[in-house]
Every structure is written in C-alpha cells, then in structure tokens.
Amino acid sequence: MTDVLGHLVVDGNDVMEFKLVHSAKDIENDETSFGPEMCHQVFGENENIFGYTDLQIKLYYSAGSLQTYLGISYSDKIDPKKSGGLKADDIEGELKKVLAPGYVTNLDQFISNLERDRTFKPHGKLLHSFNIEPNDGGEKRTFEVYYCETSTPGFLDYHERLQTFLLWYVDAASFIDVDDDQWTFFTMFEKCKTSEGSTTYTTAAYATVFRYYAYPCHQRPRISQVLTLPPFRKLGLCAELVQAIYSHFIIMPEVLDITVEDPSQDFQRIRDYVDAKNCENLPAFHPDKLFQGFSPEMANQARSKYKINKKQARRVYEILRLKNTNTSDKNAYLQYRLDVKNRLNAPFQKKKLEMKKLEKVLKPEEYAATVSTTGASETHGRLSSQYLALEDEYRRVIHRIQHY
Template identity: 25%
Template sequence: MASEAGWSCDANDAVHITVVQPGEKKPKTLSTFHPQFTYPIFGDDEQIFGYKGLIIRLRFAAHDLRPHCHISYDEKFKPIGDTQALNLLDTLKPFVQEEAFGNLQDYEKAVQDDPNAKDFKPPGEFVIGYDIGDRKYEVWAGPLADPEVRKLLDRVQVLVSLFIEAGTPLETDDPEWTLERWTVYFVYEKVTPPTPTASSYSIVGYATTYRYWRYQRDLSEAPTVKNGDFPLPEVKVSELPSRIRIAQFLILPSHSRSGHGNQLYTTIHAACIADPTVVELTVEDPNEQFDALRDTADYTLLQPEFLKHNVNLNPDPHGSYSQKKRPRVVPTSALIPTKVLQDIRTSFKIETTQFAHILEMYLLGQIPKSHRLAGGTNLARLLIKKYKATDENDRRYYWWRMLTKQRLYKKHKELLNELELLDRVEKLDATVQNVEEGYEITLDALEARMSEGGAGEDGEGSEGEWEDLREVGAPTGSRDKRVKRKLTVMDDEDEEEDGAGLAKRPKV
C-alpha cells in the first residue's frame, strides 16, 4: 500500500505567476514570481496534498491580462479509501476566471496573434504619464461600471488573494449604481512592441478606490421639516460630498523598488484634491509597508506647507519657562497653530489621524536630534525638569511627547482606563517611544533620499524598499520596525497564547 508521506508540497512554491507577451514565434516570459500567500485558496497550512513535481502556472498577457492556468506534475497520489489528491481545478475555480482553464495552445495563439493588441489602450481615461530613468509609464483610471475596466479587474483579482493578507476580491456583479462608486487605477509601462502586431502597453500594477457619502449638515441652520416634491429628484453619488477610500493597491514584484507605489498613491491623492466633491482620502486597513509609503508621500507633500506657515512647537506656551505653576492640561492651542493646521488638513484632504502622524513627525524633525531620544538626550532628567528645562529644544521635546501622549490617550481612552494608573502611564510611555522610533526611521530615510538627490526614483533609493506588492489590505503581521504605531494592552499570558494578535492591534 502506498504511503502518504512525501506527497505534500508547499503551495507558495508550487504556484508560479508569469507575465507574458508575444515573441518571435511563441509568447515569451517577461517576469515570473511566486505568491506571498496561498492560504485563501489552499488552507492555512498552505500545503497541497497528492502531487510530486507540481507546478501551477498562472499566466497573464502583459497588456490585457488575458489569463491562463496550466497545471503539471510528475506523479499523482492514487486514492486510498477517503484519502485522495486535492482536486486542483475545483480548488482554483472560485479564484481564477473561467476563461483561464482553456487549452494552452489556444491561449498561446491568442496572445501571439491577438488582432486587437496593436491598438490596445488601457480602459478608462488617461490620468498622468511619468518617467523613471529612460522608461515611460502611464496611469489610467475608469469606473468599475465600465465593462472593459471590469474585465481587466476580474482577470487580475486572483492576485489579491495571493499578495494581500486577508484581502478580498471585489464583487463585480453588483448593480451599476454601486459599481459607479468604484474607480480602478491601472499603471502601465509604455514599451516598444516586441512584434509588429503586439501592444505597446505592459502592466505594472493597479489600485481600486471606493467613494462613500459623507453627511455634512449646515450647522448654521436649525433642523426643520420641509415639504418638498415627492419623489425626490435623482441624486448621483458622484455629485455628493464623499470620502474616497483606497481599498486595493498592487505593484507587481518585477516593478517594485522603483517608486511606482509612491507615484500611484500621489496620483490618487491629486485626483481627490482636484475633485470638489471629495472631502477626504482614507485607506482601508493599511499594512505597515503601505503606512510607510503613505507617510513618505504625505510628508513630502505637507512639509513645504508647514515651512511656509512657520509651523513649530512653542517652547513656552504659558510664558516664561521658569514659571512655577504646573499646567493642568496640555495647552494645545498655545503649542501649535491649530486653526492654520486645520486649514492645511482640509485643503489637502488628509484624514485626521494620518494628518496627526505627519504633523508629529514634522514637529519631531524640527527638534535638533541631540535633544531627542534618538540623539541620546537624557530623558530621565527631562522628565524631572519637564517644561522648566533650561534649553528651549528640551522644552519642545517635552511638549512634543505630551502632545503625542494626549492624542494616544484620547483615541484609546476606554482601553487605557481599564488599567491601573501606573500601568496606564507605562503603556503610554512605551507607545510614545514606539511611535517616535517609527518616525525617526522615516525621517532618516527621507533625509537620506534628499541627500542622494531623490534616488528612490531609479530603484535604489530608500523609498523603494517600502513599496512591496502587499501595500494595502489587512495588516501583514510584519515585524518591520519602520512604523511602530501599535498600542498594545495585553497580559503576558494573552500575548503568549495568541501571537496572531500582533496583526490585530489598534492603529494609533
């Protein structure tokens, strides 16, 4: 009787994702890479039972993402009672388009001799073009209600399950009014066609955004009952005050570390700023890598504005630093120009918590490093002298910590109030230090990038290392140090029992 041992293989290794384009005689491979995750398809263990030498090759045409799934193996397990090899087709079909399971020769012929390839343009409207080195790229965008946009998204959505932890592919068979709320941004490289009939477009990545209505009542008017005509006139969602939420964001591994993530994010942000109906840009469950990319882009955008308005911490919000009276609350409006900052936030349409992160990072950067924890400042002595410290930069650093603590406490008040006072103080201190460490890493990376003349654009700069394929989705559980913003209130026993909780802590 055959043994079951040795018949399982790693699903991440077995799946090969390939981008192809026409060649001289048959399609040629542009890039091949493995998925980051396969548990949505093959289970938590990410193992496939019943095959030896298994290769599951997912092919995508570079221009229109025409898919094909080809399965090959050396041996297949012969059933023993109820034990049998995994049915690969049944397992893959809920995630891969039906058209992908056709004949390989027919697929290769369709890619090689596509009569529409030469005239192919990405669906939607052209948004922006940009260069990286001597290579040219374009961003196109269109509503999900557009059948061509929907077709491309349907073809590529299997990558959501393979590269975004806990990512969920979009339902594209919803009513048109719902699909109109979605916009899909495609990033393409403009290439020299490999054959006379081939396309000049090659996929780089894509993002999806969702528009949802934000109620804004005119506070100057008292609520009244109005007798108007019924039925009400038709209202288009696109004309209502709305927030835009980035839901999915993918840059192919063959194009990572080149600045495309930053370019795509800033393109989406610019579109929001230009749209008078958009109130705010938000992100759905970003992981740490996307947080870092977003922080970099937003900081680069806001820093000149902060400098223009001379935004800085007031080291003496109550007058002379030597005063003896202890302030009972953090004097926020005396420390920073709150009205100016609110105007900046609303004009750039940045969500409140994200704006607070960027502001805190900027204010920290305005304090000389020798007066910050990263520069070796004597924190114990500062905590004794507090706002009475002799050096104004020490006082700025003290007030910076107090402002950050205040924000953290307000956001997590209910959680923190469950702790004893000493434990609460300890948790806040530890979290502020984590936040500061994350900011320092981002500030150092930004400084290095500036000193290198923006090297991130050619694939070697510090920005690129944050720009991985898994840029938006549920947190990846990465142990990356760059952005340590997790306020953790757990018993030691809980932490040992549930390590998965690391990916589910509230963002601060």
C-alpha cells in the same frame, strides 16, 4: 501513514509560478517569473497541497489584457485505491473558484491568444504619465495611470482578471462588489515601443477607491486596495499612483478629505512620504512654525490644499518637525520626543479619566475587577517602545524625501 506520505505534501508558495507574457519568448525566460507571497486564501491556512510528486502550477497572464493560462503538471499523483481512500487535492477546483472565467489550460492556445494583446489599450481616462531613469543607466521607462469607473466600457471584464492578484499578495483580500457604482479604479501600465514601432502595455499596479457619502452633500474617498505587481516594485510606482489619486480628487470641491482603509505598514510609509512631500512647502509647515507645535492652521491647510485629514496631518507635522530638528541638540530633540509621546499617550490618559469616573459609581469589588493592573513602569516601557518604532518609521520617510 504521515511519514510514508510526507513527500506528497508541498508548500503551495514553492510550486507556483507567475508570468506577465508579451510573447512566446517570455515563457522560456526564467527572469520573467515571479512567485506568490501567500496562498492561504486559496489553498487553506497551512498553505499545503497534498497528493502530487514534482508538482508545478503555472499562472501566466498576457501582459496587457491579462488573458490567463493555468498549467498544472506533476510526475505522479496519489492513487486512492492504494492509499486507503486518500485523494489528491483538487488544485484546479480551488483555482477555478477565484480565477476569472475564460482562462485556458492549453499553452498553445494561450500563445496564439497573445496576438490579441498587441492591440490592447488601457481602459478609461489617462490621468498621469511619467518616466523613470533606471539606476543602471539603461533606457528610461514610461508609465501611465488611468482612471476607470464601473461604467467604463470593457473595464469590468479586465478587472475581474486583475483582482485575482490580490489573493497572492494582500492578506485578508476580498473581491469588491462591482455592482456598486461608487467604486473607482486607478490602473498603471508600463508603455513600451516594440522594434516594429508598435506600442505595448504591461499591467504594473492598481488601486481601488470607494467614494463614501459625507453629510450634507460631500464625498470622502477611501483608498481601499493598492497593489504593485512584483516585477515593478522598488521603482517608486506606488507613490506615483497615490499622487495620481490625490491629483484626481483634490480639485473636486465636494471632496472633504481622502482616507485609507486599514493601511499596511508599507503603504502607510508611502502615504507619509507623499503627504510630507506635498505639505513641506505649505506656509503652515514652515520650519519656524513646526517648532511651535501642531496647529489648526496646519490641519486646515493640509485639508484645503491636499484633502489630508487631521489625523494624517498630525503625522506629517511630526515627520517634518523631526526632519528639521537637530537631534544633536539635546533640548530640541527632547522637546520633539515629549511632543510625540504626549500625543501617543493621550488615549491612555483619557482612559485613566474614565476609570476615575467609574471608581465613583462602582462598588470597590466591582471597580477592582474592572481596573487595569498595568503599573507606571510598564506604561513607560510601552510608550518608549511605541515611540522608538514610530521614529524609525519617520526616519525611513525622511531618508526617502532627502534622497529621492
């Protein structure tokens, strides 16, 4: 049966098509299409969809307000009467669980609704506006960042549509509890002028930030979810968005520092870039002081000026010291590597001290069952591998600082 029905199993990622639509012309333009990076959070762990021939799933969003169209088409569908009771997967049923209410399944209705997008204006307060000059010499592009809270009129309905993108691009994503008024939102739009002279907005990126309480009367904002939509990647928009978040919070005396919830490797690299660019001109991070090692002065200036916590300030120090180290100078490069490796090895040294304490209070057989069998050579290999991966990440950040 598996061999016979194998052609009715497709990878959900291969049959899904997304668009951000301004007009009916965009629907016919293949260049406006983009696909998901994952679909297991909707269609299950194996990401397969069963029961259809020539399946296509279309999720089109009006570019500004994200009014949604769902189209499901196929040439044939399995008949339970002819397949021993096997049924095709309920595609719309699964999508209905995650799509915001109000989506349409009639394409003509969706196209007619696009007229309403002409008057769409971003919700909230304008924080930041900037231009990007394309590398191909084309016209400059303008982007704007807006700040919203749960109480911002009209925003939560828009956010309910916006957050659906998380499921296709952020692993282990979850929808946030918007009943908690400590959530804040930062949205980014591309702003364009039409040939008729009107202004249109296209959703490009967004971030959510939760304002945690910090004793006794402070806040510790934590960046939670950050997403740049595929058509707007490789433009430097995420760095601009992170900087806008910083600029919003660093002027607030009640904010201690800004943290990030479980950052991905890509986001950590962007965070490192923004923080290193910001701290590079602080007196504590002057090249002469970098070679003296990480200092309380660096941690204090990074926090007071840019709300960077101590752990992240240490990464910034390591990035900027590497940037200023002549790696052709064997001794200078060796001193740098040892400094970073000592920091990487600190948790394991702490664990060794704890094991020595245990050895004094446990019976020999109990201690033998507890102690790690990792040898010195294996520890050295782990540390070396960990350092090389970290230096590679740092060099990517430094390259961006130097060239962009």
